[in-house]
Amino acid sequence: MRFVVVVIIALIIVLLIGCAPLVYMPVAGNNVERVGEYAMLRLDESLLIAAVDLWIIEPRFLPDYFTTIHIRVQNRTNHSMTINPSDFAIIDEYITQTDVIAPEVVLEMMLADPSLIPERYIIAADTQREHAQRMNAIRRNILTRGFSFGEIHPGAFKEGILFFPRLPTRNMEFTLVYKGNEIGFKRGR
Secondary structure, X not given: XXXXXXXXXXHHHHHHHHHOOOEEEEEOEOOEEEEOOEEEEEOOOEEXXXXXXXXXXXXXXXXXXXXXXXXXXXXXXXXXXXXXXXXXXXXXXXXXXXXOEOHHHHHXXXXXXXXXXXXXXXHOXXXXXXXXXXXXXXXXXXXXXXXXXXXXXXXXXXXXXXXXXXXXXXXXEEEEEEOOEEEEEEEEO
């Protein structure tokens, strides 16, 4: 009897491990150190910390359309530096490059195209007021969490979310490019 219980528990554990989602994890490499789910890229002028962001706030359907990466950029110089959207790109395993989409454009896409707002989110709102609150939460979350490009003062840092077009589901790895430097990410548990 005890053996049967142990076998059942072992099977449940194996099933749970097998059902765990595959997430993108950083790969240590040239100037890149892996610290848990984060990658740290140390350059003379800056420090970039990056991880794939699991967007779990409104709009909850955003990951259906975008790949989100949380970054923190620190200026390691004694003069101001500028960070531009063109400093970043993603190259997937099929060598397809995608560029950053500005938070304002993401918001415009989320609110302007009714097909991007599934009916279940609109129907769930009992009143116009609740629907308006949900739309305000979408605006607030995208605009306040999005990375703010521009100048970073000496020693200071900026952090936020980079939005990219969604990577194909079958994609198992990608490279985040920052000012010509690469950080690899692979799917794993």
